[in-house]
Amino acid sequence: MSEPLKTRREREKQARYDTILDAAERVFSEKGYERTSMDDIARTASLSRALLYVYFKDKAAIQRGIMLRAGHSLFRRFEEAKQTADTGLAQIRAMGESYYRFYLEEPDYFSALTTASTAMAEADESQAEEMLCSKSDLMELMVEAIELGLRDGTMNRDRIIDPVQTALYLRGALHGAILLCQSEMSEGNPAFPAESLILHTMDMLTSSISA
Numbered sequence: 001m002s003e004p005l006k007t008r009r010e011r012e013k014q015a016r017y018d019t020i021l022d023a024a025e026r027v028f029s030e031k032g033y034e035r036t037s038m039d040d041i042a043r044t045a046s047l048s049r050a051l052l053y054v055y056f057k058d059k060a061a062i063q064r065g066i067m068l069r070a071g072h073s074l075f076r077r078f079e080e081a082k083q084t085a086d087t088g089l090a091q092i093r094a095m096g097e098s099y100y101r102f103y104l105e106e107p108d109y110f111s112a113l114t115t116a117s118t119a120m121a122e123a124d125e126s127q128a129e130e131m132l133c134s135k136s137d138l139m140e141l142m143v144e145a146i147e148l149g150l151r152d153g154t155m156n157r158d159r160i161i162d163p164v165q166t167a168l169y170l171r172g173a174l175h176g177a178i179l180l181c182q183s184e185m186s187e188g189n190p191a192f193p194a195e196s197l198i199l200h201t202m203d204m205l206t207s208s209i210s211a
Contacts, residue, residue, distance in 0.1 A: 088149020
């Protein structure tokens, strides 16, 4: 196969893969995951059901594809946030703020990542590897910022024994606060001070590791 032909076929395959995920995102948003069928996705993507199964073995595999998209979107946000700050502490703060914006601006992707750990157990080897790499890339950005903070003196060496554990603590605590806000809002409590709680959480987290 000539290289131009191979490249064109690869582009066409990727375009069809993206079309399926675009269609699934629309249908999941409109009908919900449980009520959506593979036929719904095929119709929305203007593909035959048989061709859909060439790309994804079932609806769960499509959902995992969306989770990968979500991970890539969050990684780009973290990268951009990290580039806006010079010190390690400021980079961590910027990534925390970008995580909250991710929740606000891409709630479906945020929800997809929230369930990613469970879904990974059912993934095939290729998807599981991609999901693990995506999660690892996010952690690496945070760990790099923490290591910078230790070098530039903006973070407390006595409190940060392990940058990886510290990254897990920071992300887990902020994620928990966001889930609390999400729960309160979904229960019809519009007066809940979501944004001020998130800002307070980030203030507390950054002060707990600052020099």
